[in-house]
Amino acid sequence: MRVTVWNENRHEQKNPKVQAIYPQGIHEAIAAPLRQAGLEVRTATLDQPQHGLGGQVLDNTEVLFWWGHLAHGEVSDLLVEQVRQRVLEGMGLVVLHSGHFSKIFKALMGTSCDLKWREADDVERLWVVAPGHPIVEGLGEYLELPAEEMYGEHFDVPEPDELVLVSWFSGGEVFRSGLCYTRGRGRIFYFRPGHETYPTYHHPGVQQILLGAARWAAATPGPKPVRGHYPTLRPPK
Amino acid sequence: MRVTVWNENRHEQKNPKVQAIYPQGIHEAIAAPLRQAGLEVRTATLDQPQHGLGGQVLDNTEVLFWWGHLAHGEVSDLLVEQVRQRVLEGMGLVVLHSGHFSKIFKALMGTSCDLKWREADDVERLWVVAPGHPIVEGLGEYLELPAEEMYGEHFDVPEPDELVLVSWFSGGEVFRSGLCYTRGRGRIFYFRPGHETYPTYHHPGVQQILLGAARWAAATPGPKPVRGHYPTLRPPK
Amino acid sequence: MRVTVWNENRHEQKNPKVQAIYPQGIHEAIAAPLRQAGLEVRTATLDQPQHGLGGQVLDNTEVLFWWGHLAHGEVSDLLVEQVRQRVLEGMGLVVLHSGHFSKIFKALMGTSCDLKWREADDVERLWVVAPGHPIVEGLGEYLELPAEEMYGEHFDVPEPDELVLVSWFSGGEVFRSGLCYTRGRGRIFYFRPGHETYPTYHHPGVQQILLGAARWAAATPGPKPVRGHYPTLRPPK
C-alpha cells in the first residue's frame, strides 16, 4: 500500500522543544512505523514545490495523512480541490489533530470543524467505543497519554458514520476523538491526539492506531461511478 | 400528551437511604415536573396487578418511561412483548439508568446492553455533543452531577441514530449517556443517570432533559404501515 | 415560523411551457400552500439586488427553500458562505431538485452531489421508507407523480442521517429522494422532484411534504455553542 504523509513542518523549524521531540519532523515520526509494517511511505511538506504533492504524487497515493496547524491558509486552494477530488474517487485520508481546521477537512465536512482547546498537560484517555472496529484491533480498552493538549465538545463536524474512540481529559472534558466518514468512494479518519509539544507520535498505541487507519482507509478498487445523462436502458419488461 | 412512568419501586421499600431521597418513589419524582409542564402523567409499578400496565393503559400511553434494576426478571414476558409492539407502532420509550438491562430495552436493541459500573461517588459531567437537538434545548454546554454511579464503555448497544450526550466521570471513564433510536414508528431515548441512592431526579437539569425526551419521543400520528401480500398496483405506465 | 423561498427564476422568464405551469414563478407556487398553512413566507430571486437575501433577510429566516438550475454559477460566493454560516447556527435549509448542484448544497455536503438524469416523462413513485417521520406524516405508502425527470443512483452525497423517501422510476432506476442531514445546529432536507416543465409543485402530496419539511427543519432555539480557548473549569473534585 502506498501512503503519503503530509506535514506542515513549521513548528519543527522554529521551536526547539518540538525539534527535540521530532528531530526529523512529525512526518518522519509518523512515516517510520508505517514503513516498518511494510507500507510504501513517502513524505511531503508545505514548503516543497507544490507542497510536495505535485506531479503524479496524489495519483500514486492510496492513503494520505495530513498534519497542519500554523499555516492552513498557505495551502493552495487548487491543491485542496485536487485532494478533495482524489478522496471522492477513493483515496483514503487520515486527518490528524490540528488538521481539524485544515482547508481539506473543512471542505469535506462542510461544517466549521471548531472545538474547545487548552494547553495544560491534561492526561488523555482514549476509550474504545467500537471494540470490533479494525482501526482499534488489538488496542484493549483504552489508550492513555500522560500529557496532551485538551480538545473539548462541541466538535462541529457531521455525525460520523462510525464513532470509534472517545477521549477523557483530566480537566473535565470529553471529545469524540476517532471518527470514520465515507465521502464519495473515499474513506476519512479523523484522529485527535498529536500536539507538537508532546511525543504522541512516538507512542506505540498511537502508532498502532495510525497503521490500522491506513489499512482501513485504503480504497476498494473499482471504476468511477456512472453519472450524468442516462438514456433508458431498455424497456425493463 | 399522555405519559406513563413505570418504576420497579423495590429499592424504595427496603432501603431507608432511597426512601429518604424519594419518599413517594422514583416514579413520582419523575412524574411531578412532567405534570407541572402540563403533560398528563400516570405512574405504574411492578407490584401492581399486570405491573400497572394492563387494560387500556398502554394503548393510552404516548410515551412510556422505564426505571428498573433489581427485578428485571420478574417483569412478565408477555407484557414486554406488548410494550415492544406498542413501540413499533409509535409509542415513545424513555429508558432510564439501570433500565439498560431491562427485558424491554434488550429486546429492542438486540445486543447484551452490558457496560462497566462502579459506585464510588464519581462526579459526572454530561456534555452536549448535539447542541441543536430538541432533547437538550436550553441546557448549555454540560450538566454536572456532584455524585453518581459510574457507567463506562464499552456500552454494548447498536450505534445510536443520534448521540446527544457523553458523560465524563472523575474516576477516568466516559460513557455515551444520551442515545436516540427509532424502531418501527417508535422513538427510544436512553438516558444514563439516575442511581437510586442519589437525588438525581430532583436536579432541574435532569428534569429538563426528561421533559425534552418526552416531547421528542411522542409519536407522529399515522396509520399502520401496509405490509404483507401486495398485488401489483397497476401497470405503472 | 418565518420561511424564505429562494428561486433562480430564469426558466420562467424564457420558456413558455414553464410560464404556463408557473405563471408567478416556482417560488410563488411553493410559497402559496405554506402561507395557507399559516407560515410567514417571503420569496427571493437571483436577479434581485443581493439575490433578494441582503439586509436582515437571512437573520430573519428560520427555514430557507432553495430552487436553482441554470445559473448556480451566478450566485455570489459571499452569499453562499453567509447562508452556510446561518445553517450551521440553526437555520433550516430545504434543497429542491436541481438544487443538488447548487453551491450551497455542495458546500454543506462536501461531495460532488452528482447523479444520473433523463428527461423522458418517467412515472415516479416516491416510497416512504421511514413511516414515523414527521416530514411524511399522513402521506400514506407512496406518492405518485405521473411524469417527472428521472434522477438515478449513484447520488454522490454523504450517507444521510435519515433516509425518508426512495423513488422508483418507470424506466428502471431508483433514487434516494428524501434525505435528512444535520450540520452544526442546522437541519437540511433534500427533496428530489420539481423539474420546471412539470406541475410538480401543484401536487397536494408534494405540498404536504414541503410543509412537513419546513416544520421539521425549523431551528431549535438556543445559544451559540461555546468553542475556542477553554480554561479548566475547576478541579472536578
Add this chain to the structure above:
Amino acid sequence: MRVTVWNENRHEQKNPKVQAIYPQGIHEAIAAPLRQAGLEVRTATLDQPQHGLGGQVLDNTEVLFWWGHLAHGEVSDLLVEQVRQRVLEGMGLVVLHSGHFSKIFKALMGTSCDLKWREADDVERLWVVAPGHPIVEGLGEYLELPAEEMYGEHFDVPEPDELVLVSWFSGGEVFRSGLCYTRGRGRIFYFRPGHETYPTYHHPGVQQILLGAARWAAATPGPKPVRGHYPTLRPPK
C-alpha cells in the same frame, strides 16, 4: 476463512421445481462458489441433529449464512440464543431473502422485520448506492435478475449502518436490499434476493456479492470487551 451455510432445506424435499433448480439444496449452491474462492465452507440444515450447528461448529465458524422460510418456528430457541451470542462476540452473519423473518434476524434487529411481498415474476434491478463498499466491489452500476419475488417497503428494520443496494421491481416497488449492521463485535449483512423457485444463487453477480459479504462480515480478531464491575483504575493525575 471458515464459513458455515445453514439452510432450512425443506422446499427442496417437496417441490420438484425447487429440486430441479437446486438438486443439492440451496446450501450447496451457495457453498460451491465460496469454496471455489478458497474459503473453507461447511453446510448445515434444519433436520440434522441440533440443526447441524451443535458441538464446536459455531465456535469454529467465522461467518454464518442463513436461509430459512417455511419452518422458522422449528428452529430451537436455545440455538438462536447461541447464535446471537456468537454474533455479539464477533461472528459474521449473512441473512438471506426470507430469512428476514427468522428468529435470529428478528432477535438481533428488535423490530418486526415485516415487508410487502408478491410472487409475480417481477424483474429486479439491484442498484449500488455505496459504490466504494467492499461487498459490491467490481459489480458495476447494478445487477439485474430477470425474475424474482417482489419485496416492498416499508421494511421494518432499524436504519442500517450502511445502505449498499436498493432494488427496483418492474411492478412498481423499491426495497432496501443490501443492508449492513454492526451488533456487539459482529457484522450482519442482509441480502434480499433468493426465492427458492428462481435460479438466483446460480447468478454470477449474486455469487460475487455473497463472497464479498463473507469477506466483509468476517470478525476482526480481539479479546472480549471488559464489562461489569470496574474499580477506579488509579487517580488519573
